[in-house]
Amino acid sequence: MTEFADLDVRDVDAVAADRDALVDRVREHAGRIAYELAKLEGGDYGRRTFDTDAGAWTVKYEAGELEFLLFEPKRGSDTYVVSTKQPPEPDDLATALADYPAFVAAFNDHVDSLDGVLDDVSAEFPAPASTDDVVAQRDRVLDAVADACDRMAGELHRYEGTDWGTFTERVEGVRWELKWERDGASYLRAGGENGVYLLSQYEPPSATDVREYAPAFRAFVEAYNEHVRDLELDLREIEL
Structure with a gap:
């Protein structure tokens, strides 16, 4: 009869540490996107979704801080890359991060699309009538x-x-x-x-x-x- 003590159990600490390090880097980077979105939208909280060829990314922010970053692939399960709850599975994280540059590009394209949108808007308004x-x-x-x-x-x-x-x-x-x-x-x-x-x-x-x-x-x-x-x-x- 085989003793359980002889069965080898792999140590997941190294994988978890790598996963957590990646999530922290994404949290910091996507946090900048959340901050810029809050300034652009002019509100303390909100969310916006950006489409890529592989799926959709949703940024939710509150008080200018990133609350969560969700990746919804066209195939497979949704992944909260950054959230206030449990960290993602390493395989799901790897799939999401493969598309992360496309998400950043989609955000940049959104910002670029607004360049000059107010150029033709006049800031000269009629004087309000006195009451x-x-x-x-x-x-x-x-x-x-x-x-x-x-x-x-x-x-x-x-x-x-x-x-x-x-x-x-x-x-x-x-x-x-x-x-x-x-x-x-x-x-x-x-x-x-x-x-x-x-x-x-x-x-x-x-x-x-x-x-x-x-x-x-x-x-x-x-x-x-x-x-x-x-x-x-x-x-x-x-x-x-």
């Missing part, structure tokens, strides 16, 4: 709306006797809501919960929204006035 007048008109309207809302808020605070509250009314099918606090109007919203805030503590509405809703604000104020008149009538009916 100062539009903004001034919007602010003029909103200032008037804010003044009216503050006055209504003050009256509602006096009548209700609480530190905050809301007054809502439907105008031409649109729900308007004024929230008031002790110091004045907190917000004015038209269109329900997902509507437009004509007044708020955040950014002002667009000029288009102001144009759409400002004309109906008069009707909202009239609805408030009608509400106050109804309150007065209710109180007049009370006899002491």
